Amino acid sequence: MTNHRQQGLMRVATAVLLFTLGSTRAHSQDQPADFEYRCVVSQSPSLTDQAPALPEGDLEVWLGTTFLVEFWATDSGETNTGIVSAYTNLDYPEDSVLCGPAGSSTLFNLFGDGTCDGTAIAALGGSQLDGNVGTSPEWARVGIAEFVATKPCLLSFSLEPAPTESSAFSRGLVLHQETDYGICSVVSREPGGCCQCDSSCTDSVEEDECLVTNGRYLGDGVLCGGDPDGDLVLGCDDVCPLSPPAANVDAAGRSVGDLDEDCDVDLDDFGLFQQNFSGPSAICEDGFIRHQPTQTCP
Secondary structure, eight states: OOHHHHHHHHHHHHHHHHHTOOOOOOOOTTSOOSEEEEEEEESSOOSOSEESSOOOOOSEEETTSEEEEEEEEEEOSSSOOOEEEEEEEEEOOTTTEEEEEEEEOSSSOEEEEEEEOSSEEEEEEEEOOOSSTTBTTOEEEEEEEEEEEOSSSEEEEEEEOOSSOEEETTTEEEOGGGEEEOEEEEEEEOOEEEEOTTSOEEEEEOHHHHHHTTOEEOOTTOOTTOOTTOSSOOGGGOSOTTOOTTOOBOTTSOBTTOTTOSSSOSHHHHHHHHHHHHOSOOOEETTEETTEEEEEOO
16 A cells, blocks of 8 residues: 555544544435535635635636646535545646646645646645535635646646545545536636837737737737738738738738728628728618708619
8 A cells, every 4th residue: 555545544534533423425326416526727816715606717827827726625415514624636737737836725734735746636635623614505625736837728627536535524434426526727828929109019928918008919929020920011010910821911911801900801891891882871761861851762
């Protein structure tokens, strides 16, 4: 038996002795999960370790910056007495992130664990001594892990059964089969160039930071002197740095036909062209053209 496995069993055994926990109950497929485990991705930590609802995570993070994956749990079965200990393996995309420190929250601060092994964080979580912690609909934050995105892509994380079982207050161990494990994901973006009114340009700026300075954001991963669309209009001189391939562009890099100046050519542009070509449509009222009472409708 490995030392890690022994430590895991010791944690659960201690929790059982502290609370005179009952025997493990058999899982029934007709019953809802006893415990629910969820992960939440955010750029900053949640303000508290307990919440009346599962916190909402961020939809995107920036390349090269640290973000968090928080492990939350709730006791959601028919009998809710609270979570004594909760542990999970956190699988992460090892080719797209760097795994940093990981461990338990300040609430589950007994027997805290969590070690990056290259593909997963093993036994992320901890234990605590109070009852009614994380009873549904309340959620409790059990563990926190830091990551840094190394590729601009969709990053997916999944919670999986850990070697260490979890346990409920006064009810005993909660088996993996009685636990619902969740997944979470986030998009990592690569900062791009930011053009200013004085024609200066700064590389590797996040979009929000660029807009705060009234700059024009070139696009994710687009450098100040780059030409990602290959139209030979470079950097800040290109008002549409991501024009379609082989598009016929003007000196500003805008596609010919982009009449509404939104960097694409679509039905809205065709509508403007039609209106400018034929003039506005005549609107008839009582047999006469609106605003031209002497002109009868054709």
